[in-house]
Amino acid sequence: MIRLGVALERHAGGGQTIRAVCAIPALTGSWRHVGGGLLQMPLWEFPVHWDRVSRPDWIKPGTRVVNNLRLGRALTGEMELDPPIKSFFCYNTNPVSQAPETDKIVAGLQREDLFTVVAEHFITDTARYADVILPATMAGEHDDMMFSWGHFYLTLNQKAIEPRGEAVSNSEIFRRLAKVMGFDDPRLQMSDQEQIEHFLDWDADAMGGIDMDYFREHGFFHLAVGTPDDRLPHAEGNFPTPSGKVEFKVEGAKNFVAPPFRHMYEEMQSGEDVDPLPGYVPPRESPETNADLGKLYPLNIVSPKSHGFLNSCYANEPHKIKSQGEQFVMISPADAQERQIREGDPVRVHNGRGSFEGFAKVTDDVPAGRVVATLGYWRSLNRSDGSVNSISSDAHCGLGNAPTFSDNLVEVTRVN
Known part of the structure; x- marks a missing residue:
């Protein structure tokens, strides 16, 4: 089975890459066999009333949408918004670490005319700029039901203790x-x-046929959609297409973001034409496709997730930082020698969008022309007031308006 993870889409041609990979089981006929298909996020298998969760009928027609990947532009005024954003409520995310162009986000959060509220457990890099911080409950302090990014279990999270101090759940904030x-x-x-x-x-x-009492007794339930030994949802086709087959060629398709990630709101979709067939799309930023930029910043950077953190969660915990290590930058021996960089040297990674610092790991694990630096580190705890996404572009890939975190050019220099 092909296991599609997260990050394959993070470059200009990422959407088309995913599309091409998804075509492989149909080309080979492996959909007919147990374990012969592919799996990513089985979102649509979970029987959730998304209209009840999101209530799109409450969203007034014409309500504008700002993609979180463009938050920096929206807050600084580069994105023409009339009226401009004057208030910002942030929960369940830490955009000053995780979103692109984080230097712009910081500049926007520093506006005197922006009222910012953050619900958080800790004073994160984003919460540092809040006018009001609301103490949020942790998982053990509230009830929840969770579906998965990679399997077919629904899990009931029953609170273990009553919330401490003034902490309340997101739901309680919205109720109030x-x-x-x-x-x-x-x-x-x-x-x-x-x-x-x-x-x-x-x-x-x-x-x-189960009910809530089942969850209270057992805690979880594997959806009745088959098991690893017999699941064959597409042995006879039955794909959600007009023909019921996998359709490699799709005429007239328009670009969109999946509705559950927009509160089921259908307006304000970008709507660009989609290529009828999957095909190769070159990187947006590389020495081959952007020679002038490549002369200034000749190295492509890849920024996978850190093993010690969950996105930016736990990145303020000393024992997690100890196991993960400080921010590092993996660089090939050839590129290191050219820049007079040695193992363990402090280095600065930079481009026209921003910079961050880390310690060099000279290794053959990365090829010449590439560097790797994992994300999740808090800029307030790094060597300099910057983190990996300080250098990231807010450009989207061609499908789904996904980010392009792995399609950025940088230069690396040794610092004191």
Whole structure:
């Protein structure tokens, strides 16, 4: 089976790459065999009432959308917004670490006319710029139901303790806001447990006839969609296409972001034409495709996730930093020699968007012309006030408006 992870799409041709990989099981006929297909995020297998979760009917027509990958431009005014964003509520994310063009985000968060509220466990790089920080509950302090990015289990998270101090869950924050703002729909005052039951489609075949009592007793449930020994959802085709087959050629398709990631809101999609067939799209930034830029910044950078952190979570924990090590930059012996960089030297990685510093790891594990630096480190805890995404472009790949974190040119220099 082909296991599609996260990051293959993070360059200009990433969407087309995913498309091409997804065609392989159809070309080989392996869909007919157990374990012969592919797996990424089985989002659509989970019987969730997305319309109940998101309530797109509450979104006024014409409501504008700002992609999180363009947050820096939106906050600094580079993106023409009328009226401009004057308030910003941030929860479940740390964009000053994780989003592209983080120097622009910081500049935007420093605006005197921007009112920023952050719900957090710690004073993260983003929370440092908040006007108000709301203490958020941790997983053991609230109820939740979780579907997975990579398997078919629904898992009930039952709180282990009552929230400490003034910490409240995201749901409770929104319940309080709704009450103060005069929104009286009963849905807005449902408890976390009531929401869990309301959001799941209990009548779906995938739920196997169970109810909430099953989760309270067992804690989890494997969707009734087959097992690793017999799952063959497409042995006879049955793909969600007009023909019921895998369609390599798709005429008239338009670019879009999957609705669950936009609260099921269909307006303001980018709508660019999509190539009818999957094909090669060259990198946006490379010495071969952008010679002038390549003369200034000749190295491509790849920024995978860190083993010791979960995105930027835990990156402030001393024991996690100890196991992960400080920010490092992997560089080939040839590129290191050209720049008079030795193992362990402090180095600066930079381009026209920003910079960050780390320690050189001279290794044959990366080829000449490439450097690797894992993300998740907090800029406030790094050698300099910068992190990997200080150098990242906010350009999208061709499908799904995905990020291009692995399509950036940089230069690396030795520093004191």
